[in-house]
Ligand SMILES: Nc1ncnc2c1ncn2[C@@H]1O[C@H](COP(=O)(O)OP(=O)(O)O)[C@@H](O)[C@H]1O
């Protein structure tokens with residue numbers, strides 16, 4: 001059976017860089033298991049950073065927000081702070097907000113990012129209130145370095161679509177957020193297309209299941225495609241199924257959702273990585289690309305060092321812009 005969770009509102013924080021669960025209750029599925037799995041490192045293990053990784057639209061922010069409201073988390077961490085970091089963060093502003101939220105003092109005025117980091121770190125070593133800092137949607141390692149701190153009962157949970165920015169230390173634990181299972185995915189699609197979690201008798205069960213399969217358990221896709229089919233006829237569902245199986249866009253809403261997701265991943269790349277990503281267009285559509293061939297292009301035509309080419313390959317894979325597989329076919 002699909003598990004259905006309702007996330008309630010949370011008035012904990014209100015700054016512009018700090019966002020909380022939206023005012024209205026939100027329909028959520030399959031969160032319970034992930035919350036329980038995340039609570040192990042957060043409450044029981046001696047780790048200081050827990051990183052949630054998944055592709056864009058996979059439900060990281062939704063999970064992090066739900067975690068803020070978990071009674072055990074709220075009971076253990078007297079202070080739970082949620083900060084949306086995003087792609088081009090105002091790091092000084094975030095550090096100033098952290099100062100106010102962690103130390104419960106008046107607004108700080110730091111000279112620059114480095115000054116803020118040093119001052120906050122000094123204060124944190126002297127305070128022991130259990131604090132969970134949630135840094136949502138971190139895009140770069142450089143940003144993360146400025147926002148991570150050590151403290152006696154201070155833990156950080158980060159969410160990111162890029163696994164390469166996650167620190168590889170003994171005190172960091174990575175949680176790979178899985179995509180939704182079949183039942184949860186079906187409930188979510190039904191919720192957005194029919195307003196309830198089951199398939200109505202007016203539509204063929206297999207048709208809805210086929211559309212759900214094509215969305216591959218990605219919450220954003222299920223929500224966007226479900227919404228675009230809301231109130232639509234059997235014929236529209238049939239058309240949508242055929243379009244999605246052929247990799248086509250089924251509505252402008254669908255296109256917007258996908259492009260937004262993809263665009264933000266591409267925008268965050270540096271210029272060289274962007275150029276390398278565009279080289280993928282040289283290969284035939286829908287066919288797997290041999291890694292060796294791709295690296296050879298970057299080394300021979302872009303005059304890159306082999307090591308740098310491999311780094312770019314992993315950077316693109318880390319942002320789910322390419323999928324690395326060992327399968328030859
Ligand atoms: N478990 C879930 N149940 C229902 N809807 C979800 C779930 N996870 C994500 N969503 C929906 O999918 C969309 C993308 O989720 P989000 O948490 O923003 O993904 P991410 O932060 O990984 O990009 C949001 O509109 C959210 O409401």
Ligand SMILES: [Mg+2]
Nearest residue numbers: 060061062137
């Ligand atoms: Mg997010």
